[in-house]
Amino acid sequence: MMDFLAGHFDLIRGLHIVFVMAWIAGMLILPRLFVYHMKTEPGSDMDAVFKLAELRTLRIIINPAMILALLMGLLLAMVDTQRLGPDFYLKPWALTKIAALIFLFAWHGFVSKARRQFAAGSNTRSEKFWRMTNELPFLAAIVIVLSVTTKFLGH
């Protein structure tokens, strides 16, 4: 099993990146749907269209992409732990990635809760809130990608 994973490390790494892209892309589009959803009349056809679009974005893109990105990441982590030992994760760049990941998982939970509120017609947040917070997952992605690529220049 470990030999198989180690032998396919680069393939798993590529898949990890692809699923991460879909996860982040989904979390960038969902609040945009919320913003346009808020402009529709409750109970109208457009209201129903946005509810369905939000449901599908979460169920077909965001949730599966997160699970697959996490799964690939954990497989990579198993190989790295065996090769490099657990100290690998105590480096500042790795801790930075972990901190940004905790934020992304929390944000994922937050937008899925908001999706349920929109579906129930009980959204509590303003259009301005969603416009202002829209870039947060992208900021987290920038932090993560630059931490893993530069390793803070300590290779």
Ligand code: HEM
């Ligand atoms: C879901 C939880 C995640 C876990 C458990 C995880 C874990 C890992 C591990 C163990 C590696 C291999 C590191 C190496 O040996 O090079 C890796 C690579 C990578 N991860 Fe993640 N990751 C996760 C999420 C993310 C996210 C959200 C992003 C970007 C926004 C990301 C971006 C990358 C990139 C770009 C690489 C390739 C870097 C390289 O190999 O030099 N990961 N990840």
